[in-house]
Amino acid sequence: MHRGLVVGLAVLLSALGAMAIVAGCGGHAAIAPPGPDDGYVGAAVCGICHRAEMDDHRAAGHPYKLVKITGGLPPVFPFSTVPLTPAGYSWNDITYVIGGYGWKARYVDRNGYIVTGDAVQYNLATSAFGPYEATVPPGTKPYDCGACHTTGWVATGAAGPHQDGLAGMYGTFSEPGIQCEACHGPGGRHASTGNVSDIRIDRTAEACGQCHYRDAAKQRIPAKEGFIQHHEQFEEMRSAGHRALSCLDCHHHHKGSLYSSEGITRNCQGCHSTQARNSAHGNRASCEDCHMAQATRSALAPTQYQGDVATHIFRINTNPVGKAAMFYTDAVTASHRGELDEVAATSPEYAHGFVTLDFACYSCHRDENGVGGTGSQKTLAELSAYARGYHD
Ligand code: HEC
Ligand code: HEC
Ligand code: HEC
Ligand code: HEC
Ligand code: HEC
Ligand code: HEC
Ligand code: HEC
Ligand code: HEC
Numbered sequence: 001m002h003r004g005l006v007v008g009l010a011v012l013l014s015a016l017g018a019m020a021i022v023a024g025c026g027g028h029a030a031i032a033p034p035g036p037d038d039g040y041v042g043a044a045v046c047g048i049c050h051r052a053e054m055d056d057h058r059a060a061g062h063p064y065k066l067v068k069i070t071g072g073l074p075p076v077f078p079f080s081t082v083p084l085t086p087a088g089y090s091w092n093d094i095t096y097v098i099g100g101y102g103w104k105a106r107y108v109d110r111n112g113y114i115v116t117g118d119a120v121q122y123n124l125a126t127s128a129f130g131p132y133e134a135t136v137p138p139g140t141k142p143y144d145c146g147a148c149h150t151t152g153w154v155a156t157g158a159a160g161p162h163q164d165g166l167a168g169m170y171g172t173f174s175e176p177g178i179q180c181e182a183c184h185g186p187g188g189r190h191a192s193t194g195n196v197s198d199i200r201i202d203r204t205a206e207a208c209g210q211c212h213y214r215d216a217a218k219q220r221i222p223a224k225e226g227f228i229q230h231h232e233q234f235e236e237m238r239s240a241g242h243r244a245l246s247c248l249d250c251h252h253h254h255k256g257s258l259y260s261s262e263g264i265t266r267n268c269q270g271c272h273s274t275q276a277r278n279s280a281h282g283n284r285a286s287c288e289d290c291h292m293a294q295a296t297r298s299a300l301a302p303t304q305y306q307g308d309v310a311t312h313i314f315r316i317n318t319n320p321v322g323k324a325a326m327f328y329t330d331a332v333t334a335s336h337r338g339e340l341d342e343v344a345a346t347s348p349e350y351a352h353g354f355v356t357l358d359f360a361c362y363s364c365h366r367d368e369n370g371v372g373g374t375g376s377q378k379t380l381a382e383l384s385a386y387a388r389g390y391h392d
Pocket of ligand 1: 041042043045046047048049050119180181184186187188190192195196197199200201202
């Protein structure tokens, strides 16, 4: 008999044995042993041998990205709730919920199409509905988002095959949500051998960037209506001083950052001790407050200077200019990208690799019109004078 297989079986048997003990020897452990091929086996099987990793993963947003609705019951998230359906739909009319963990939820109808209209996107910050693709007739917007929302996605288009036989699902997947095998690859062989050489580990920024991007070429930072668009952390990080970092230089690979204080494993001070010593605001503002301003919008923007996602550009432009200087269109030559010069933009479409002072400072301070936070009023000129050489 092949040695790997013997070891593999031993590993598997001891794991199942451990499970039986946990289950009180009741013998009702119903998880089938994985097949010995390279296929997808599902997170439940990984969890048999990797309990701690499973617990971390299940407390983060990834597994809830797409949740199947069964029995007419609302989805369950560990830290958020999506208690309502759009008007005209009950939970029996919904097959899947998209998101609902961090910012917003969208709904998939009985035929697999994403529900569209004026009040169909549930926003967590307000517990109220807002528009999604309001001009697209309901029942016609296909679900083709699976490459970033599911595990083992195969895009199939209108011709199918369709997940669950739902015509609006333009693809199939092994599991909804970002499960273990979305990052580690199909784990059938590893699950039967327990060999580390049979499973993939990828620590690069590109691995996270296969989903946390928007620009097809992963070069520019698409923007809309005066905000960076969401899910572009990869392009944002690549646009300025952190371009050589991996996401995992700061992030835990399994723990989320939205609701967990352990999701960020390394703070700024560890790599930037000089700036940490010389920060005139002291504890009135954290590094993230200024350098990771919410210049990005996913669901809502409380003010024109504040969206709802922390930007990953980090670099601050200290010129006395507002966000019009941060965005540019294709009319601006590519050579301007990332430079700290002021560029007038008529219809903003992309963001430069810097954040302007209105985003960096008006979450706390206020502009001349009183728009912004509750701190003191400051003009852009006043902010600029103070921001130049801020850490000197
Ligand atoms: C039958 C038990 C078993 C199952 C099921 C199992 N693993 Fe493992 N896994 C192991 C063992 C044993 C190791 C080696 C642990 C060590 O060396 O510390 C391992 C190691 C790993 C590693 C680390 C590899 C490295 O290079 O250090 C990853 C990642 C991993 N498993 C992911 C998975 C995923 C994903 C699944 C589900 C598809 C899965 N495992 C299912 C037993 C299992
Ligand atoms: C978002 C991508 C992602 C998902 C989802 C994911 N992992 Fe991992 N996992 C990683 C990365 C990256 C590493 C390597 C971390 C390192 O070495 O710095 C890793 C490491 C591991 C390890 C080695 C031990 C450790 O923690 O370093 C195991 C075991 C593992 N993962 C199992 C799992 C299991 C089981 C699941 C599902 C419950 C899962 N992973 C889901 C990305 C992921
Ligand atoms: C290129 C990958 C990608 C594609 C394609 C994509 N998304 Fe996402 N989406 C993400 C990522 C990554 C996030 C979370 C990070 C962020 O928003 O910055 C996200 C967040 C979301 C959220 C908010 C999740 C929450 O818990 O609040 C919703 C809702 C959503 N996407 C819907 C969609 C829909 C509908 C489609 C298809 C029409 C789609 N997305 C296509 C990557 C993608
Ligand atoms: C793993 C180390 C590491 C961590 C952690 C880290 N940085 Fe950096 N940072 C760097 C490196 C390397 C550079 C580029 C070289 C330099 O300017 O020192 C850089 C550059 C910068 C720059 C200059 C950017 C530019 O384009 O001019 C800013 C601002 C910055 N970091 C802020 C932060 C903030 C805020 C945090 C915490 C959220 C942080 N850094 C965490 C390593 C790190
Ligand atoms: C297969 C696609 C995919 C991959 C690969 C992926 N992500 Fe995500 N990520 C998402 C989506 C989609 C969301 C939104 C989930 C939600 O909120 O419902 C998300 C949310 C997040 C969040 C916010 C939610 C939370 O739990 O705090 C963080 C942080 C994050 N991802 C980091 C990473 C890192 C780091 C990596 C690489 C190790 C990675 N992601 C790889 C798709 C992906
Ligand atoms: C220099 C450190 C650093 C690096 C590198 C980094 N992040 Fe983050 N990230 C953070 C911090 C800190 C937060 C929490 C921000 C906050 O609480 O305002 C965060 C938050 C997030 C969030 C949640 C958004 C939100 O509004 O809180 C996502 C998603 C995310 N990061 C994804 C990524 C991905 C993907 C990469 C790699 C392309 C990456 N990050 C690289 C430090 C980093
Ligand atoms: C997290 C909140 C926060 C952010 C972000 C913030 N500040 Fe402040 N700032 C304060 C508070 C609090 C004070 C003291 C009370 C006041 O003036 O409102 C202050 C005071 C000031 C003062 C008065 C001088 C002093 O040191 O007391 C200036 C000038 C200033 N900030 C400039 C800036 C600039 C420039 C930025 C952006 C690069 C910025 N602030 C971002 C909270 C913030
Ligand atoms: C009140 C807003 C504010 C806070 C808080 C803040 N910074 Fe900065 N930081 C700035 C501004 C503005 C610049 C740009 C200075 C310049 O270009 O002259 C800057 C520049 C930097 C740079 C680029 C190198 C340099 O010294 O110019 C790094 C690195 C940096 N900050 C790290 C940090 C870290 C780490 C923290 C937390 C300990 C932090 N910053 C807190 C506003 C802030």
